[in-house]
Amino acid sequence: xxxxxxxxAVVGAxxxxxxxxxxxxxxxxxxxxxxxxxTTRTRIMGIAIEGEAQILLLDTPGIFEPKRRLDxxxxxxxxxxxxxxxxxxxxxxxxxGSSRRLEAMLETLEKRREPKFLVLNKVDLVKKxxxxxxxxxxxxxxxxxxxxxxxxxxxxxxxxxxxxxxARVPEGPWHFPEDQVSDATDRMLAAEVTREQLYLxxxxxxxxxxxxxxxxxxxxxxGSVAIHQQILVGRDSQKAIVLGKGGTxxxxxxxxxxxxxxxxLGRKVHLFLHVKVNPKWEEDRGLYREIxxxxxx
Ligand SMILES: Nc1nc2c(ncn2[C@@H]2O[C@H](COP(=O)(O)OP(=O)(O)OP(=O)(O)O)[C@@H](O)[C@H]2O)c(=O)[nH]1
Ligand SMILES: [Mg+2]
Numbered sequence: 001x002x003x004x005x006x007x008x009a010v011v012g013a014x015x016x017x018x019x020x021x022x023x024x025x026x027x028x029x030x031x032x033x034x035x036x037x038x039t040t041r042t043r044i045m046g047i048a049i050e051g052e053a054q055i056l057l058l059d060t061p062g063i064f065e066p067k068r069r070l071d072x073x074x075x076x077x078x079x080x081x082x083x084x085x086x087x088x089x090x091x092x093x094x095x096x097g098s099s100r101r102l103e104a105m106l107e108t109l110e111k112r113r114e115p116k117f118l119v120l121n122k123v124d125l126v127k128k129x130x131x132x133x134x135x136x137x138x139x140x141x142x143x144x145x146x147x148x149x150x151x152x153x154x155x156x157x158x159x160x161x162x163x164x165x166x167a168r169v170p171e172g173p174w175h176f177p178e179d180q181v182s183d184a185t186d187r188m189l190a191a192e193v194t195r196e197q198l199y200l201x202x203x204x205x206x207x208x209x210x211x212x213x214x215x216x217x218x219x220x221x222x223g224s225v226a227i228h229q230q231i232l233v234g235r236d237s238q239k240a241i242v243l244g245k246g247g248t249x250x251x252x253x254x255x256x257x258x259x260x261x262x263x264x265l266g267r268k269v270h271l272f273l274h275v276k277v278n279p280k281w282e283e284d285r286g287l288y289r290e291i292x293x294x295x296x297x
Contacts, residue, residue, distance in 0.1 A: 004053040006169025009085035009114075011078055013101055014038045014062025016091040017121040020152040022046040022059040025162050029264065030182035031059045032192045034199035036207060038062055041074055042292035043081045044192075045183040047176050053166035054174040058085065063105050070282050073293040079108070080294075087168055088116045090142075094149075095125040097134050106141050115168070118144045119161065124151040186265060187217040188292065190227050193264070194257040194273065198231070198242075201253055206241060209234050211281055213290060215274075224268035227261075231273060232281040239275045250275065 010018045014037035023029050026046040032039060040061045048055040058081045061074035082088050090109065092102065109116065118138055120131060135147050146164060150157035176183075184192070191212040199207045216228040231250075233239050243250050250273055258271040281287060288295050 001052045002171050003173055004166065004169045005056070005172045005174050006053075006086035007056045007058060007084060008087045008089050008165055008169070009058045009060060009082040010089045010091060011060050011063060011082055011105075011109075012091035013093065013096075013099075013105065014064055016062065016093045016096075017152045018062070018091045019059050021091060021119065021121060021150070021158070022057045024152045024155060024158045025055070025057055025165075026181055028181050030184065030189075032196035032199070034196060034207075036199050038064070038071075038074070038208060039196070039199055041070075041077075041195075043077050044292075047181050047183070048162060048165075049178060050162050050166035053169055054176065054178075055162070055165050055169055056175065057089075064101060065104075068282060069296060070293075072296045073288060076296050077293055082112060082114065085114055086170055087165070088112065088114045089119050089165075090116055091119045091121050092134070092138065093122050094120040094131055094134060095122050097130070098137060106138070109142055115145045116142060117161075117164070117168075118142070118147045120147065120149050121152055123149045123156060124154050186225070187214055187227075189264065190214065190217065190257075190261055190269075190271075191229060191290075193261045194229055194231070194253070194271070196260075197253040197257045201249065201256070202241065206233070206238055209238065210242070211287060211291065213276075213281075213287055222268075224270060225265065226270040226272070228272045228274070230276045232276055232278050232287075234277070234279045234281070236277055239277050242275045 019031035019033045025048045030046040031044050044059045046057040060078035060081045063078050066072040066075045148161045195212050211232045213230040218226045254273045262269040
């Protein structure tokens with residue numbers, strides 16, 4: 001058998017389930033997930049293997065109408081990911097169906113030459129008839145090579161999609177060792193895992209208005225790792241919320257992140273979190289580099 005290897009850009013609206021799907025295809029958590037829209041901020045490659053094929057899945061930020069500089073950088077990262085891909089997998093939340101936002105995205109996708117798969121996700125939440133109606137409606141709008149019905153959370157249809165992706169990526173040597181599951185460094189993964197807790201444990205706008213800056217990532221002789229991270233927020237009032245009464249919130253965030261990370265890295269983790277107020281963190285070029293985003297004017 002010949003080896004195959006190719007890049008699949010996973011694009012779609014915020015909250016469609018792109019990161020959940022990438023994790024399901026890889027068979028391991030490589031990307032963070034939350035019920036809030038705009039969880040993913042940069043491109044993360046998840047690496048899935050199916051038979052002789054290595055499928056490089058580029059999880060991208062959800063595509064929406066960008067306002068802030070950070071938003072613009074996120075949307076640029078998403079479309080930029082599609083530009084390098086052998087195949088585009090458009091993930092659509094089957095429950096939300098079509099919307100003005102999806103329409104705008106279809107217009108951009110129409111102009112792209114890359115072959116496209118449509119992945120209707122969250123089929124566990126909708127009736128079959130409405131699924132078929134949505135599929136045929138989108139099929140009329142866009143030249144699609146294939147349509148898949150999946151539930152990234154239950155795993156329904158994921159194996160079929162994985163097989164189809166494996167068959168569709170071009171012949172060529174694998175780009176990564178077979179035991180590698182993502183292109184993120186442990187340092188980046190650690191920052192993402194803490195950020196996921198901000199999305200899960202803090203309300204309203206706060207997660208969007210915060211970022212993680214890694215100050216130190218230190219491998220210790222005993223095999224453990226010590227990680228110091230700053231949680232950047234814009235205002236003093238936000239710092240108070242992140243800390244919580246008597247520091248309870250930040251302890252809960254740190255504890256959950258540490259546990260998850262220890263499991264993902266398979267080693268002991270010492271996690272030190274500090275909250276820092278910096279009203280201008282969104283204008284900090286160095287931080288964009290740390291996050292993995294290009295600076296956009
Ligand atoms: N019921 C159901 N929920 C799902 C499914 N797939 C994802 N979700 C949920 O949808 C929410 C968003 O999932 P994400 O994977 O973070 O979505 P995303 O497209 O990566 O979102 P952004 O990174 O914000 O663009 C989470 O609460 C997931 O648990 C599914 O198949 N069924
Ligand atoms: Mg995501």
